[in-house]
Amino acid sequence: MKILICISNVPDTTTKIRFVDDNTKFDTNGVQWIINPWDELALTRALQLKESSGGAVEKVSVITVGSKSVEPTIRKALAIGADDAIRVNAESEDAYEVANLIADAVKDEGYDIIIAGIESSDYNGSAVGGMVAEFLGLPSVSAVSSLDIENGEVVVKREIDGGSEVMTSQLPFVAIVQKGIALEPRIPSMRGIMMARKKPLNVIEPAEVAPMTEYVSYELPPAKAACKMIDPENVKELVVLLHTEAKVI
Amino acid sequence: MSVLVYTENWDGKFKKLSFELVSYAHEIAKMLGTSTIALSIGNVEEDELKKLGDYGAEKILKVEDNRVKNLVNSAYTSVIAQTAEKEDATVIVLSNNNSGKALAPRISVRLKAGLASGVAALPSSTDPFVVKKKAFTGKAFANVKINSNMKVLTLFQNSFGIIESGGSSEIEAFTPELSDNDFRTEVKEISKVTGKVLLTDAEIVISGGRGLKSAENWGPIEELAELLGGATACSRPVSDEGWRPHSEHTGQTGKIIAPNLYIAAGISGAIQHLAGVSSSKFIVAINTDKDAPIFEAADYGVIGDAQKVLPALIEAVKEFKAEA
Structure with missing residues (x-):
């Protein structure tokens, strides 16, 4: 069995978001780039499955779409433990184009399980996983919070409103995963970092595909008015304000 | 068309x-x-x-x-x-x-x-x-x-x-x-909690952070949520500690919510937490640290220990409801 994780290179979650060029571009100045948090958890889970499967999972690969500048992120994925990596050499902000490129790159590679994070923390599209599934004509399960292989069959838990469902899927399939899939992301060991340098990172040139959307401009949320402080000995005042001023209770 | x-x-x-x-x-x-x-x-x-x-x-x-x-x-x-x-x-x-x-x-x-x-x-x-x-x-x-x-x-x-x-x-x-x-996927088992207000649907959300110290101290959060017909939530460290289920974690990597009222008790307001709740129409912050970043995002603030402020707030809401 072969597992593929779709990785997105995103700004660190503590990044202060700013825009330049008349609010038409994200200001990447001084930004630390990381593996999208859900993708990192997905990779961690895939490695756990490989280690516990007694050989059933032969390989864990990662794929990303991006220019050479995203290589530190993909090397980190290799350092965490992925066996090999694919980088599709293209710059894109549109999920449709990214998914199309990923699908095109892996359609003949025979992956049994393809995993994508529920969303990327930059554009919040929640789109790539579902789109890859549709491009490849595969079944997909979204909002997956646990993934196991039992007697060669894949068993997932997906979150629904107010509960969860246990599901099975025929293979190959695409899992779109969220929090819970692994508890903590795995941190690369020194040995892992050394080994990552020697692992295969295949760069492939993109197929000719077009995006469907473009980002024309950005806005920051309106600034908040100063916080009204309330005496802790007089929280009755807070209740009155919530009723008369905010009108929320 | x-x-x-x-x-x-x-x-x-x-x-x-x-x-x-x-x-x-x-x-x-x-x-x-x-x-x-x-x-x-x-x-x-x-x-x-x-x-x-x-x-x-x-x-x-x-x-x-x-x-x-x-x-x-x-x-x-x-x-x-x-x-x-x-x-x-x-x-x-x-x-x-x-x-x-x-x-x-x-x-x-x-x-x-x-x-x-x-x-x-x-x-x-x-x-x-x-x-x-x-x-x-x-x-x-x-x-x-x-x-x-x-x-x-x-x-x-x-x-x-x-x-x-x-x-x-x-x-x-x-x-x-x-x-x-x-039909290549199949649902084998469904488990659902009924009768509780869903976090993503709730118009009022009461959320607790590390400032509440331990899982045993969640009583007032739940009581206030029930009193106001709201849902309960928590910050990431709380769900990581296992004090509350992951489904309650609001923030960048948890649930992103936009209720009318969000009450944050004992939550300092890390940028990742604020990302998940900043779309709330009104935010109330209760925290002992007057410099906590949550006060910058909040509309109303109470500087004090959530474990003392929450019971007082519950009493005040009860009084208000009795008068209304």
Whole structure:
């Protein structure tokens, strides 16, 4: 069995978001780039499955779409433990184009399980996983919070409103995963970092595909008015304000 | 031409977000000078379906097929895509909730339609089609231009509101063609908590952080939530510690919510936490540290120990309710 994780290179979650060029571009100045948090958890889970499967999972690969500048992120994925990596050499902000490129790159590679994070923390599209599934004509399960292989069959838990469902899927399939899939992301060991340098990172040139959307401009949320402080000995005042001023209770 | 809105049901009932979706779709239909068509999948009584008409759906298509009782991504995609083609829809609207996120990307590819997820306003123009969506997890908005003829939008919950337009509607049954290939996943087991307000639906959310010290101290959070008809939530360290379930974690990597009132008790307000709650209409912060960043995001603040302030607040709410 072969597992593929779709990785997105995103700004660190503590990044202060700013825009330049008349609010038409994200200001990447001084930004630390990381593996999208859900993708990192997905990779961690895939490695756990490989280690516990007694050989059933032969390989864990990662794929990303991006220019050479995203290589530190993909090397980190290799350092965490992925066996090999694919980088599709293209710059894109549109999920449709990214998914199309990923699908095109892996359609003949025979992956049994393809995993994508529920969303990327930059554009919040929640789109790539579902789109890859549709491009490849595969079944997909979204909002997956646990993934196991039992007697060669894949068993997932997906979150629904107010509960969860246990599901099975025929293979190959695409899992779109969220929090819970692994508890903590795995941190690369020194040995892992050394080994990552020697692992295969295949760069492939993109197929000719077009995006469907473009980002024309950005806005920051309106600034908040100063916080009204309330005496802790007089929280009755807070209740009155919530009723008369905010009108929320 | 038409605008198609997929209205999910919960055990045969719609909820506020369904009516918000229809209201939103209807406003877009008005901008385009076309009609609004709602699609319901699963068993919903006629009286319930009719409610969608109050918010602007002129036609309500119902698909009742036992194979699509639970969400199956491929099958639902087929149903929605076939409906869109039958009704010549140019815009398809879904919620940005679990099922909308599962379906919208597949529909986008199936119909070669550009997707804007988490939209938070009506399109600023329809030709070119430009719409504002959330980006960077609530830290910003992006204006996205969709270049394809067909468009798929997922609406961020509680970002638009409800508009009653009270027109007349007709209900029509529709039988889409589904193949075995649409059913390659299977639901084996369902577990559901009933009777509790869902975090994503709640108009009031009471949330606790590390400042509450331990899992045993959650009583006042739950009591206040129940008193106000709200839901309970927590910050990331709390769910990581196992004091509360992961499903309650609000923040960048947990749930992104937009209630009318968010009360943060003992939460310092790390940037990742604020990303998940900053769309709340009003935020109340209770914290011992006057310099905690949560006060910058809050509308009302109380400097004090949440374990003392919360019981006092509960008493004050009880008094207020008794007087009202």
